[in-house]
Amino acid sequence: MSSYVGIDTELLRTFVAIADTGGFTRAAEAVNRTQSAVSMQMKRLEEEVLERALFERDGRQVRLTPEGQVLLGYARRILKLHGEVLTTLREPHMVGSVRIGTPDDYVMRFLPGILSRFAQAYPLVQVEVHCDSSFQLLQRSDLDLSIITREPGKEIGQLLRQEHVVWAEAIGFAPHEQNPLPLAMFNADCFCRSWACNALDSLERPYRIAYTSPSLSAIMAVVSAGLAITAQLQSLIPPDMRILGEAEGLPGMPMASIVLLRNPHSQNPVTECLAEHIAEGFKL
Template identity: 35%
Template sequence: MATRTNLDLDTLRTLVVAHDLGGLAQAADRLGRTPSAISLQMKRLQDDLGTVLFRKRGRGLVLTEAGEVALTYARRILAMHDELLDTIQGGSLAGNIRIGCPQDFASFLPSVLSQFATLYPRMQVELLIEGNAALAEAIEKSRIDLAVVIGQEHRSAAQTVGQLDLVWIASSTFVPPQGQPLPLAVLGPQCAFRKCAIQHLEAIGMPYRIAASSPSLDGLQAALLGGLGITARTSLNLSEGLMFAASLYGLPLLGSLPVSLHRNAHLIGDAADRMATLLVEALKFLLAPRSKSEIPRKRHNGLAVVAAAGIAMHKPRSRVR
């Protein structure tokens, strides 16, 4: 029986790191090796697999079709390898890890925490549910270790994971007042959703007023259900009785906001890496494109509804601030 080739796990990990960072030079810098050592690893991997994994594109290299296959398997092999180590070694690892999350994503934490607790039963987890700007600041001041953040992608600790589509949300019984400014229900002044809504309304010259303000999502949804106004946010975790659409009542499209994972620069260790991985995987699943069946619970006739409600639509005008 012929002897089979055993692939080197460290070489597979280098392949993944090089791909994720965008090149062999970047991988060398991250892994603390010379570019020639990284190139030698990739050459050895091609020899072991008996195929070409890279091809030139401009001054750089990109994966061939075989390279893409190898990358997919490398991720799976490394995931199983790391999970085995976590399971065997994690049971004796003690310590604490501090994570933060905005209210919008709090519902996805139980599954993440359950998986983490299975791997690291002696680790203590501290949770902070806070606004996005406050979470990013807490990371920079080392008050927490990891944070899921909406917006704030310009921060040095941010790793963008995906995009969160924004929608307009209101009670199913809400009707915009005729000939009056659009009533908004919002969170505090630093809220990225609040800023986005106001920016888009001002861009089309639509008058508005802050009809209700709350420091919490529960308070905001209570205001919406009470018919006090309309808001801009994600469609995640909405209460029964609320409807949403990208252009509810013909209001302007809001686009999306980036969702990122922020990590304390001083955070190291297998448990921290595993928590970061679990958070990223859960976020990617949550942010995956939605099916058409999840589009608005109540449909409206676009601009016709706006006209019937008496909301003025104007061309954009400049404003002095």
């Protein structure tokens, strides 16, 4: 029996993404993972699985070694066959629709990779995505699955991920020095907004809600322009922003728990398969 270590298809998928995009940062965006997670995956592939160097690094750019070029051809063929097997065996049994609800926060960061992988596995399943605040999603009974934010200790459903909520502003600007402090936040029923306001009130730090929007991209555009600071999950903070803290006179913020709720009246194999994809997609 062979003693070789098997190659995880997710490692191959990330490897192909790096080859196609020319770098770890852009590949991380393509596979919906953090850059550090991508680096760890490739370290494992090079050192533990293949015991071969696959990349030549030149600053931020990477090139494939001769061994990397050989693997690339095999990786593309393996991933193509993998997709064909899943489609052939699963497609006849997986037909239907799923309605999921999620705050706007998670749409760009997590859902693209999740929905892409789900669509490859179950091409005949229709997925409807409804964006709303966690508070509003808790009131809805028409959704099969809901992704919401909760405080630690108040989790309900399946815990997907826990993260720090952090303050952030655009690099090169200092709106945190203004008095009152200008904030760019989601609308009034957002957990992060409530936490931010309560934390500032506890310090008696004057602030004003300068900009509100239900859209994370709109909030980040305002912050990127240097017009305000915001409080968001740490994984949502882009590279052109810096995280603020006690050194800037800002209070600590609580951890946030991201949980998945299942509608007990609409459980079926299609819904459960998407739930499994969502749980896997929120791990990194």
